[in-house]
Amino acid sequence: MYAFDVERPTSVADAVAALGKEEAQALGGGQTLIPTLKQRLAMPSVLVSLTGIAEIQGVCKDDDGRVCIGGGTKHAVVAKEAAAHYPALAELASHIGDPAVRNRGTIGGSLANNDPSACYPAAALGSGATIVTNTREIAADDYFQGMFTTALDEGEIITEVKFPVPEKAKYMKFEQPASRFALVGVFVAKYADGVRVAVTGASNDGVFRWSEAEAALSKDFSAGALDGLSVPGDGMISDLHGSGDYRAHLVAVMTKRAVAAAH
Amino acid sequence: MAKVTMTVNGKSVSRDVEGRTLLVQFLREKLNLTGTHVGCDTSQCGACVVHVNGEAVKSCTMFAAEAEGAEVTTIEAVENDDGSLSVVQQAFQDHHGLQCGFCTPGMVMTATALLKENPKPSEAEIRDHLEGNICRCTGYHNIVKAIMAASGQDVSSVAAE
């Protein structure tokens, strides 16, 4: 790692101020950023740790019935505290990384990083969540802008993520055998006004909605409704662990399984 | 350099550290607590697991500065107050749950945290919980068996020694 300072503000306001410094970078749980820093792939002068900010931690329900999760909430906390409100989301959180990673990694950190194989982007996009920052609210459909790219401005902090709770939902992850990130992960959520299907791990463009599947499932929420539907292998990630065609195939399989298991 | 103060194994300690000093470096290099190991640089092997405020975390993926004010427990303080091995440690010895010993501190810290949360985990739950701890020696057989035994479950039906 290059040399840098670590600051630990205890309020969003102080964090925003600290992030105003030159070459300052936000540090969530650090579970992705710290390995990156070890490889000297980033050169911040100041890391602003967000883990000491109590006001952006916790899980609650708002007046519209949305599950609201503070940006600094750890995966393990979401796995426990969202279970009663939004079981599919809690289940997803309970299978990110490993137990020690879940005790550090945060939802805000994951969404800000937008790793193309991360789980949370699928939940946020698949739920039509709202990403709340220190300055504004961003709809998930506008937030994800390709792998490792989001609508966040420099120094902007995710303070909260609001998830509309579906009638039923399920996340199915097929793990890459080494990293255990999603080789393909599909989040399916059935709302009164339609079904959303978000796919992570597969595409060169990062998380995406599979609109054909959404249309079919909105008419008939059953695995059989997906028969014959497929996503093209072009544009899918192709690497040591699977070709684009394989990933495309898995998207269909995982979507069906998610529908069948949705609850 | 900035001063960081935390409680490690029940003792308050303060040292000057750089921002980039990892918690594991702080433990190994500043406090000479060399029981916590580093086996990878991508946060996967789990040899470095310690407890921070009672939760298992990877000390190679956390800065010492982030542990300011925290209660940290390492493998050196897991044994019982009378110096005897803890239930988990004893089960690892009784069931040959370690060979080279390098991953062992992380395994014990992870297993101890698991049993606190889930006192009678199933075989599948144990295997799932060990996702972030890699062992190259034991094939996991005796680790899983030891954790089941530590939780008071009968392991006599698990394939012979």
Add this chain to the structure above:
Amino acid sequence: MPKDNGIGASTKRREDVRFLTGHGKYTDDINVLHQTYVHFLRSDVAHGKITSIDTAEAAKMPGVVRIFTGADFEGVGGLPCGWQVTDRHGEPMKEPPHPVLAQGKVRHVGEPIAAVVADTLAEARDAAEAIMVEIEDLPAAVDMKAALKDGAPKVHDELSDNLCYDWGFVEENKGAVEEAIKNAAHVTTLELVNNRLVANPMEPRVALGDYNRSDDMSTLYTTSQNPHVIRLLMGAFVLGIPEHKLRVVAPDVGGGFGTKIFHYAEEAFCTFAARQIKRPVKWTSTRSEAFMSDAHGRDHVTKIELALDKDNNFTAIRTETYANMGAYLSTFAPSVPTWLHGTLMAGNYKTPNIYVNVKAVFTNTVPVDAYRGAGRPEATFQLERVIDKAARELGVDPIALRKQNFITEFPYATPVAVEYDTGDYMATMAKLEEIADVKGFAARRAESEKNGKLRGLGINCYIEACGIAPSNLVGQLGARAGLYESATVRVNATGTISVMTGSHSHGQGHETAFPQVVAEMLGIDESMIDIVHGDTANTPMGMGTYGSRSIAVGGSAMVRATEKIINKAKKIAAHLMEASEADIELKDGAFSVAGTDKSVAWGDVTLAAYVPHNYPLEDIEPGLEETAFYDPSNFTYPSGAYCCEVEVDPETGKVTVERFAAADDFGNIINPMIVSGQVHGGIAQGIGQALLENCAYDENGQLLSASYMDYAMPRADDVPFYQVDHSCQTPCTHNPLGVKGCGEAGAIGSPPAVINAVVDALQSGGHKVTHIDMPATPSRVWAAMQG
């Protein structure tokens, strides 16, 4: 009632207490006053000409003590190769120099170009970034067959081509094998890859060089399976330091699996640099560095043919293998695809004609050397896969075909130059069928099919040659070292014992198992005996731990030394009891005179040896300490039969191992608990090779699987509980303990069982898959199912 002391007892491991409480002492836990740290600047290209290295700016950086480049090593020896293979034409293999730091060219990603020594590691790394290196990229030789073609990029310019050797074994058999294949009723042919692996002991390598000016003594602390071998190679061949001025210490070693046998550049560098700068120099590998600097394993491409007569008897085996050496010859690399591979090609079967051809190839990749099993897993995999394929082609039961061709009479001289002393392959197979519940498979398959899964069962046998090795034999085969082992048994005045051994545990539990042997012989409690190992300063010259040799060779040395102790102690006892030495018996830790009630305790005899007041000083010396070196007269031949059951998800291609059973014959067993643990670990590594692990390069020689993000290590949820059994015991006939060794068996015996099971599962689903290369990842299995 199981024993609780001595041979055959499952004594709990005494070393566990320190490992479980964080008090193990691994090399990285050692720090020396005034220590410096080194960071190696490593090549990021596979092949290139170094046109310039400018260290001027870097040298001015804070904390930098000195920067070394290849130029500092002119006149210093290169890393030696410990085995010279002679090719089919009687010519020695090609043996290009292997520099400590790159000289003129870089030949693989990760090769060290420069080394920055600084007060802190961070400063060393910071300064390394300021070194200006210009490298003119050259095309890389990566694929072995392509590397042998005319016009391929040459890894070593001074060599005529990239062929290290073309080895035939046994060359005289070649004609007879061709004839037998021509006349066969059936020939099964299989082309396969034995995937490149990275050993990945959880403790990364570390080297700490120290130098004491006052006595001109160098000390190297290193993560080694064999400190004496490192002292010999580095002292004599690289740095020119005489043995008495060089101490090599390997404290607790966190796993090795072969990759910590070899003498590495970093060890030589730290020792050399410490002498230059007169300060200790420490290097701790990161995992990322380990992937590109630890010797890799396996990496064979093979074509095997199995000929059978009309009654399905095996008549001939012919193989052609390309074996990757990487860019340089690692310490024992040439021996792995030859003497540790070709000699095992008979397996458990009486096949009269066998010919093995191996072409060893230089490529622009990390050097390849021994990894758990070393050559024997490669032999076993191809043989057991081709037998399985033959059974399917002929429509016969794979178990029956194996049984029909088993060797049943011992000793048995194979056509590939080794003589098996003992074995009972029918017995291990019968035991396997029992513990694996082969009969119940059909019902389990039906259950899986109900759940939409394909289920397969795979069986295989293995034989290995271990207890390495008879020195005179391996000398003829090209070894440049002897492969004996040593032990000094030091009985203290009060009767406690320290055993100094040249073997060195890196997880095998020597501190527990070795005392069991001595305790059994003397009839005393194990707790009275301690093992001293891992330090050339206080152990006799020994060859270390690998090739499942510690108990078979090191244990035998201990037996010999203890026998000497007993002989001398009997003389002392005879004197004390005024009896004839011939009448003295040792039982349960006491000496008695046969036919009388006269007896003297062990402790009285040992005390007399050190307080020789009433002592026959004219006949025997005081003291009670004996050393023995043991050189085996043959290899040992553990064998066994393994069974794997898998489920394949036909929609995703994911394979899960549902059941795994192993029936091994290790001869006599010292500590059954430790033996089972060794098998468990080997099986997991074999499952890892078969389903998960793959060290992959792209066509430019870039390492694609360079961390745990892409190199899939087996985890707890990738494997089931294993059924292991070692009750079939045909003791080794030529070592005093009758032991055969168990360290590598699991890794040798398990990959073919897994792949045989996967093929069985796929065929049960109607897929015309006759082979699938390792690792059988979900994407590969899915692609295979697509046809």
